Amino acid sequence: MNAIIVKPPREEWSQLMQRPRIDAQNLEETILEIINTVKQQGDEAVKNYSLKFHGFAPDNLWVTPQEIADSSKTINKYLKKAILLAKKNIEKFHGQQVEKIKKIATSPGVVCWRKSVPVEKIGLYIPGGSAPLFSTLLMLAIPAKIAGCKNIMVTTPANKSGNVDPAVLFVANILGIKNVYKGGGAQAIAAMAYGTQTVDKVDKIFGPGNQYVTCAKKLVNMDGVAIDMLAGPSELAVYADNTCIPAFVAADLLSQAEHGADSQVVLVASNETIIKNVVNEIHRQLPSLPRKDIIEQSFLNRRFIVINKKEEAFDFLNEYAPEHLIIASQKAEQLSAFVKNAGSVFLGNLSPESAGDYASGTNHSLPTNGTAKTYSGVSVDSFVKKITFQKIIQKGINNIGPAIELMASAERLDAHKNAVTIRLKKK
Amino acid sequence: MNAIIVKPPREEWSQLMQRPRIDAQNLEETILEIINTVKQQGDEAVKNYSLKFHGFAPDNLWVTPQEIADSSKTINKYLKKAILLAKKNIEKFHGQQVEKIKKIATSPGVVCWRKSVPVEKIGLYIPGGSAPLFSTLLMLAIPAKIAGCKNIMVTTPANKSGNVDPAVLFVANILGIKNVYKGGGAQAIAAMAYGTQTVDKVDKIFGPGNQYVTCAKKLVNMDGVAIDMLAGPSELAVYADNTCIPAFVAADLLSQAEHGADSQVVLVASNETIIKNVVNEIHRQLPSLPRKDIIEQSFLNRRFIVINKKEEAFDFLNEYAPEHLIIASQKAEQLSAFVKNAGSVFLGNLSPESAGDYASGTNHSLPTNGTAKTYSGVSVDSFVKKITFQKIIQKGINNIGPAIELMASAERLDAHKNAVTIRLKKK
Numbered sequence: 001m002n003a004i005i006v007k008p009p010r011e012e013w014s015q016l017m018q019r020p021r022i023d024a025q026n027l028e029e030t031i032l033e034i035i036n037t038v039k040q041q042g043d044e045a046v047k048n049y050s051l052k053f054h055g056f057a058p059d060n061l062w063v064t065p066q067e068i069a070d071s072s073k074t075i076n077k078y079l080k081k082a083i084l085l086a087k088k089n090i091e092k093f094h095g096q097q098v099e100k101i102k103k104i105a106t107s108p109g110v111v112c113w114r115k116s117v118p119v120e121k122i123g124l125y126i127p128g129g130s131a132p133l134f135s136t137l138l139m140l141a142i143p144a145k146i147a148g149c150k151n152i153m154v155t156t157p158a159n160k161s162g163n164v165d166p167a168v169l170f171v172a173n174i175l176g177i178k179n180v181y182k183g184g185g186a187q188a189i190a191a192m193a194y195g196t197q198t199v200d201k202v203d204k205i206f207g208p209g210n211q212y213v214t215c216a217k218k219l220v221n222m223d224g225v226a227i228d229m230l231a232g233p234s235e236l237a238v239y240a241d242n243t244c245i246p247a248f249v250a251a252d253l254l255s256q257a258e259h260g261a262d263s264q265v266v267l268v269a270s271n272e273t274i275i276k277n278v279v280n281e282i283h284r285q286l287p288s289l290p291r292k293d294i295i296e297q298s299f300l301n302r303r304f305i306v307i308n309k310k311e312e313a314f315d316f317l318n319e320y321a322p323e324h325l326i327i328a329s330q331k332a333e334q335l336s337a338f339v340k341n342a343g344s345v346f347l348g349n350l351s352p353e354s355a356g357d358y359a360s361g362t363n364h365s366l367p368t369n370g371t372a373k374t375y376s377g378v379s380v381d382s383f384v385k386k387i388t389f390q391k392i393i394q395k396g397i398n399n400i401g402p403a404i405e406l407m408a409s410a411e412r413l414d415a416h417k418n419a420v421t422i423r424l425k426k427k
Numbered sequence: 428m429n430a431i432i433v434k435p436p437r438e439e440w441s442q443l444m445q446r447p448r449i450d451a452q453n454l455e456e457t458i459l460e461i462i463n464t465v466k467q468q469g470d471e472a473v474k475n476y477s478l479k480f481h482g483f484a485p486d487n488l489w490v491t492p493q494e495i496a497d498s499s500k501t502i503n504k505y506l507k508k509a510i511l512l513a514k515k516n517i518e519k520f521h522g523q524q525v526e527k528i529k530k531i532a533t534s535p536g537v538v539c540w541r542k543s544v545p546v547e548k549i550g551l552y553i554p555g556g557s558a559p560l561f562s563t564l565l566m567l568a569i570p571a572k573i574a575g576c577k578n579i580m581v582t583t584p585a586n587k588s589g590n591v592d593p594a595v596l597f598v599a600n601i602l603g604i605k606n607v608y609k610g611g612g613a614q615a616i617a618a619m620a621y622g623t624q625t626v627d628k629v630d631k632i633f634g635p636g637n638q639y640v641t642c643a644k645k646l647v648n649m650d651g652v653a654i655d656m657l658a659g660p661s662e663l664a665v666y667a668d669n670t671c672i673p674a675f676v677a678a679d680l681l682s683q684a685e686h687g688a689d690s691q692v693v694l695v696a697s698n699e700t701i702i703k704n705v706v707n708e709i710h711r712q713l714p715s716l717p718r719k720d721i722i723e724q725s726f727l728n729r730r731f732i733v734i735n736k737k738e739e740a741f742d743f744l745n746e747y748a749p750e751h752l753i754i755a756s757q758k759a760e761q762l763s764a765f766v767k768n769a770g771s772v773f774l775g776n777l778s779p780e781s782a783g784d785y786a787s788g789t790n791h792s793l794p795t796n797g798t799a800k801t802y803s804g805v806s807v808d809s810f811v812k813k814i815t816f817q818k819i820i821q822k823g824i825n826n827i828g829p830a831i832e833l834m835a836s837a838e839r840l841d842a843h844k845n846a847v848t849i850r851l852k853k854k
Contacts, residue, residue, distance in 0.1 A: 078833055079833050079834070079837055081830070082829070082830035082831075082833040082834050083830075083834065085534075085827065085830045086830060086834065088533075089533035089534055089537070089827070092531060092533045093531055093533050093539050096529050096531055097541075102523050104519060104520055104523055104788070106515075106516035106519045106520050106787060106788035107512070107516055107786075107788075110516070110782075110787050110788065112520050112787055112788045112789050114524075114789075114806070117766070117767055117768075119800065119801050120767065120768075120800065131838045131839045131840060132837075132838065133838060134834075134837070134838070135834055135838060167837055203800050203801050204801045224797075224798075226798075226800075226801035226802070247849060248846070248849060248850060251842070251845050251846040251849045251850075252846050254842040254845070254846070255840070255842040255843045255845065255846040257842070258840060258841070258842040258843070259840075285845065289841055289842050289845065290839075290841050291840075291841065291842060295842065332818070333818060336816060339544070339814065340544055340547065341544075341547075341812070342814055343814070343815075344814070344815040344816070344817070345814060345815070345816045345817070346816075346817055346819075347816060347817065347818040348818055348819070348820075349850075350819050350820055350821055350823070350824050350850055351817055351818055351819040351824075352824075352831075352846040352847055352850060353846065354831055354835055354840075354843035354844070354846045354847055355537075355817065355819055355824070355827065355828075355831055355847070356815075356817060357831075357835070357843060358830065358831045358834045358835065358843075359534075359827045359830050359831050359834065360533060360537050360539055360817045360819065360827065361531070361533035361534075361537065361539045361817070362539050362541075362815040362816075362817055363815065367812075370651075371651075371653075372812065372814075373546065373547070373630050373653075373812070374546050374630050374631045374653035374812065375653070375812060376811075376812045376813040376814070377813075377815060379541070379813065381808070381813070384803075385768070385794075385799065385800070385801065385802060385803045386803040386804075386806065386808070387766065387769055387770070387771070387772060387799075387803070388770075388771040388772070388783075388789040388790065388804060389763060389771070389772045389773075389774060389789075390771070390772070390773055390774065390778055390782065390783060390787045390788075390789055391759070391760060391774040391775055391778055392773075392775070392777045392778040392779075392782055392787065393775075393777055394777060396777070397777050397778075397779075397782070400512065400516070400782065400786045400787065402509070403508070403509035403510075403512045403513060403785070403786050404509075404779075404781055404782055404784075404785045404786050406505055406506050406509040407506070407509050407510065407513065407561075407562060407785045407786065408781055408784070408785065410506055410559075410561070410594055411558045411559065411560060411561070411562060412558045412717075413558060413682070413685060413686075413718075413781075414685070414716055414717050414718065415678070415681040415682040415684070415685040415716050415718060415722065416682045416685070416781035416784060416785075417781070418678050418681070418682065418712065418716065419675070419678040419679050419681070419682040419779040419780065419781045420779055420781055420782070422674060422675060422678045423675060423678075423776075423777055423779060
C-alpha cells in the first residue's frame, strides 16, 4: 500500500479510499457506564473518573475567576499577540456568516422570513491530553459568540497538578467565558449532557476528542442531546501538479501526519516525478521533527497516487471527500471549480493547511471520514436555529386560501382545509 | 391531564411538556432484517416486502415517463393551479436562502470565502399511506433544485393496483424529476441508502414517514448515510390572548390533531375564558370533520394551560419548543420577539398553520419532539455543504505566518509550524 500507485483503475478507487479502521465496538459498554454514573452521582463521579483517568481529582470543578485571570501572567507576550491576531481573523471571517432577516412577500398579503436564533446553552469540549488545543476554543467560542449565544461553558481536563492549560484560560478570558470546568473524557461530555450539581445541562455539545469522547458524544446524541459532529481522525489530501513546490507539499503532509497514528494523508499528483521529489523532501525534513514516531506510524496509512488527467484526479478527490484539501498548483483557483466534496480547501503553494488550523480565519472543526460529502464544518450556522415566520393578512388569506383548501382536500386533511375556510371572507 | 390547567408552577412544567410516548425499542430488530435483506437481494427484496406490507409487487420499480406524463390527465385543473401557486411561493421563499460567495480579506494577502456546493445524490421519501403527501414532494424537491442538486430521486409506495398517486407524479413532472420508484416503508429507505439493481445509492435521505420509515432512517444514519432529521409526531402550540378569535384557534388545534393519534396540541392562553371559548368552538366544529376519531384520540394528549403573564407564557412555550407555533393575537409581531425555540411561527389571527403546510412559501419539514431547541427545518441549507476556501499570497503568509508558528509551537505541533517556516521568505 505504500508504494506509489500509478493510474489506479476506477474499480480500485474505493479500496484506496478506505480510512484507517477504528474499532470502537466494545467501547460503548464502558462509556455508557461512565455516563450513567455521572447521571446518578454528578460532580462526585466526574471527580472520581478524573482521578482514575487523568491522575487528578479537583476539589471544585469550576475554574475560579482568579485562576482565569492568572493565566495571563504565564503566557508570553508574543503568543498573546499571535492569539489576538488569530481571534481577529476568525471574527472577521465568521462575522460574515450572520444571516440578516429578509422579509419576502411570497403572494400579496403573505410575508415570510427566517430569523437566526442562538441555541441557548452551549458546551464546548477542549481536549488537553498530548497537546492543549487552545486554538479549538477560539474556533468554537468565536462563532458561538457571533451567533449570539449567551450561555457558553467549557470543559477541559486539568493536568496532574490540577491546573488547566493557561493558554486555554487566556482564550476563555479574552472571549469573556466565565464558566470553565475541570474535567476531561467521557465524564465531561456526560456532565454537559445531563448536568451535575456544578455543571449546567447544555443544549448542544461541540468539540473534538479521542475515541472515548467521540463515543460519549455519540451516545448522548442518541439520547437526544445535539452535537456538532462525530469527529474521526484528521485527514489531508493534496493535489499537486508540475507547478507545485515539493518541499512545501512534503511539509504539509508531515504536518497532517503528526496529529496521530490514525491520521491519513493522500497525495494525488499529475505525474510520478512530483511524488518522487516530494518523497525525497519528506526524507529530508522528517528526521528533525519531534513527532517523528507518530508521523512514521501515520504514514503507514498514506496514499501516494499518480493520476494524469486533472478531471479524473478531482473525481478521485471528490469521492474521497477529504477534511482538508490543498491544491498545490499555480492554477489552484481555476482548479478549485472541480471541488465538490471537502471540508476546507487551501489554494496555491503559499496556503498551508496549518494556516487554516490557526489564523487564516476559516474554521478548523471540519467533517472527516468522507462525511464532507454531506456535512459542513462548524460555522455560525452551527450555533443557531433558523426559525421561519409568516404573517398573513386578509388579502393574503384570500389570495392563497383557495389553493390551500384544494390541496388539503386532495390530501384528505379536511380539518386543515377548514382552518382556512373559516378565515376566508366570502365576497 | 385533560382539564384546564391554571397557572402551573414551574416545577410541574417538564411533566406538562412530555410528548406522547412512542415505543420503538423492539422495532429495530425487524427493521434491521429488512435493511439487510434489501442490501443482499436488492430489487427482489423491495418487491417482496412491498407485496407483504402494501399488497402490491411492481414488475418494475421505476415509474415510466409515460406513467408520469399520464398523471396530468387525472388531476383537475383547479388542483393543478393550486399546486402551481404553492410551487411559486415555495420557490420565492427558498430562492432567498441561496448564499452568495463573499470573499473576505481577513489579513492583507489572506482571502477566505465559503461556497455552497450541492449534495450530489438526494433521495426523497414521500409517504403514501392514508394520505398521499404530494405537498411534501414540493417542500423537499424545490429547495433541492434551488440548491443545485442534479440527481434527485423519489421513492413512494404504490397502491394495490400498482399505481403511484397521480398528484405526486404531477409534482415530479412539473419539477422535472425523472427517477421515481415504487416502494414504501423501510425497504425504500434501505434501497436508497445502499442501492439496488434499479435504485441508485444516494448521499442523503429526506422525508417523513411512519415509525418503520423513521426507524430505518435512524439505522442507515448510524451506518453513515446522511438524513434530514428524525421526524416524530407533529405538534402545534398556540399562544392566545384576548385579541384572538376562538373559532380560528379551535380550527387550528383541530387541523393539527387530525394528523394522527400521536399528534399533540398545546394551547397557552392568558386567561381561562379564552380556553372555554375555544373549547366551545371545538365542540361546534368537531362533529362535521371526517377524521373525528383520530382527532379525539389525539386530543387525549392535549394541554390547555392558563398562564397570565406573557413573558412566562413564552418561557413555557420556548421550553416546549414546538414544531409549529401560532401566536393568536393582534400583537403577534411584537410578541414574536419572545420566541426562542420553534420550527415555524404563524403570526396573527389570519395565519393558520395549514398555510405553512401548503402554500405560504415556508417549509413544512420541521423539527419535532423538542428538537427545535437546536435544529432548523429543511431549507436550501439542507441540500448543500458550505466548503471554506482560503488563498494566501506571500504578503499574507508573511503577515500571519509568525502567529501560526507561535501557536503551533505552543500546541506542540512542530510539523505544523514547519509548514509555515518553510514558506516564509526571511527578509
